[in-house]
Amino acid sequence: MSQLRHTHENKVLELFDHLDAPTRPQTPEEVRLRQLIAQHGSPLLVMDAERLRQQYRQLKAALPGVDLFYAVKALPDADAIRILTGQGAGLDLATAGEVDMARSAGVSPRRTIHTHPIKKDSEIKAALRFGTTTFVVDNWNELKKFRAYRNRVGLLLRVRFQSPDAVVDLSRKFGCDPHEAIELMRRAVHEGIRIKGLSFHVGSQSGRSDTHVHAIETAVALINQAHREGLGHLKVLDIGGGFPVDYQHKAIDINAFCAPIRNALISVPSWVRVIAEPGRYLVAPAVTAVATVVGKAERDDRPWYYLDDGVYGSYSGQMFDHADYPVETFREGNERESVLAGPTCDSIDIVKDAITLPELEIGDLIVGRQMGAYTAATATDFNALPRARMVLINDVAEQPSDLVKLAEA
């Protein structure tokens, strides 16, 4: 290969020169992923549009009558936004940058809510300028920021509920205690600022919906109390997110998870619109990470395989999101305890420290499942390494596709 034409793609082709591939049968998924890598380079994040639509429909079916606002922070990707809003989702936005993504996507601002409990004035203005008029507050200082915009906005008061078994506890950083809520509503009425509903977020990846149920019950009591005390109609109940996905092959039945929530929502007064902010549930299963083994070494009696993606890249969720993604290889054989290391110079960049794997070769693919949420979103540029490229498949629905469907996670 000419030195002058030593492009990124060529590097990929070079990589395959080391392969003993023809001797080993490949699954349809491996064939497809190798095609994508030959076309786009490695590493990749492969987003399956059909899976995205399927996740939306499943949650919608599990929560009938609840309007879903996709939490853009989980995967701020234009295709994901387009596909989910095409299914009917609204958008849950938290920053001016996410507001710009909603505008670019052509989503009506009336289908967006701004849910960051703590905001700069410039963030409020940016959202108002787009036309988002629903905001979230959880304390008096934040409420005061809306004095100047009092006629323009409808606020949701975020109330906190501790979820004892949530993997990511969001109630520590945000939310007022239920007993503070009524007092804040009083002060809002006095200021002429409209609080139009309540929101809560029980935390992420809770295995049970007990906390959702408890939060709904408490919220309904608050809604009724506010109504009795003449503090106005709380006409929106935002039940947040926290709908779990399966990172470790423990089958999670979203319909069963949501059954107690459906039951609890029966007590919600008829004038209340119930909404939710799913992020992880919608996007995590729709994205598969594909990295390539670029080096191997034997250290302390264990094989170390060096990948071109790691915890500073797509696997950033292992650091920030407490996630432990299912990782697979296509090769079979005698398994040994092995190490999968990322491409940066930092020793913390370890994707898996003790994973049993068959003997791998340079050029082999490593596949990460459930990698749509808080992966690309929190990847860094450390070491000036390029981030994994996002590739969309199965975008066209309702028509036979020649694409091989990725294996179900």
Add this chain to the structure above:
Amino acid sequence: MSDTLPEIDTSSAEAVTSRFRYEETLYDAWGQAFDVDEIFFEHKTDHQHLVIFQNALFGRVMALDGVIQTTEADEFVYHEMLTHVPILAHGHAKSVLIIGGGDGGILREVSRHASVEKITMVEIDAAVVDMSKQYLPNHSNGAFDDPRLNLVIADGADFVANAEAAQFDVIISDSTDPIGPGEVLFTQDFYAQAKRLLRPGGVMVTQNGVAFMQLDEVRTTARRMSRLYNDATFYSAAVPTYVGGVMTFAWSTDNVDLKCVDLDTLQSRFAAAQIETRYYNPAVHAASFALPEYIRQAAAEASA
């Protein structure tokens, strides 16, 4: 969910702003919506969304980021009142500065005054002028060809900071809302720099929003202007598509007599100008300084 709770379909939320319906998103609890007969122009970036469409009642409508900017049917109210009130109150305005106003509506009204010798217009975006000439031609009605016009494409705030002092009799600020690209045209600094450009006895007017919905804008402007001018008040007009009651225009001058020029004088100046109007007349001019009590009080408290 209980049987009593109606299913809310999010797709209905999508329908409110679509190719067929434009919903203004100024307020959470209330708003106006327009039937869209035809879209003439649409420009969407990450940072703004501008659209010009046809509506059966209001003709061509221009909207920016969910806020109606101007319509062919009712623009005369705004443009006549923001122009003829300061020029005819002043009586011998020779040099007029327009800040913003890229659609050309203010320019059209100013250029109808034969007595004005120099018109300077500062618009931040040349594309707005080109687009308005093409899609809202009735707004400027050829006024961009007025030989008295000096069109400057620049940031209004930069212009007033750097322009030579004491060169204008009337300054008209025709901006977007303070929450939006026009934000800088509502700052204390802008007002102070603009004042520097006024000749003695000159007057500055600015669009100041719909007071019932945005009373804080009245308070903020009153507080800022009253520090700079002997006379800082408001006058008003009802512009149908600036919904929520009367729109206020800020009035700032060191000449306290300017807002109470007697009706006979206004009549003779109006007659001499030979201008045909549809909203403005001297009686409306004089009456427009009478403020509803909630506006008067808000302004008075803020100026105190």
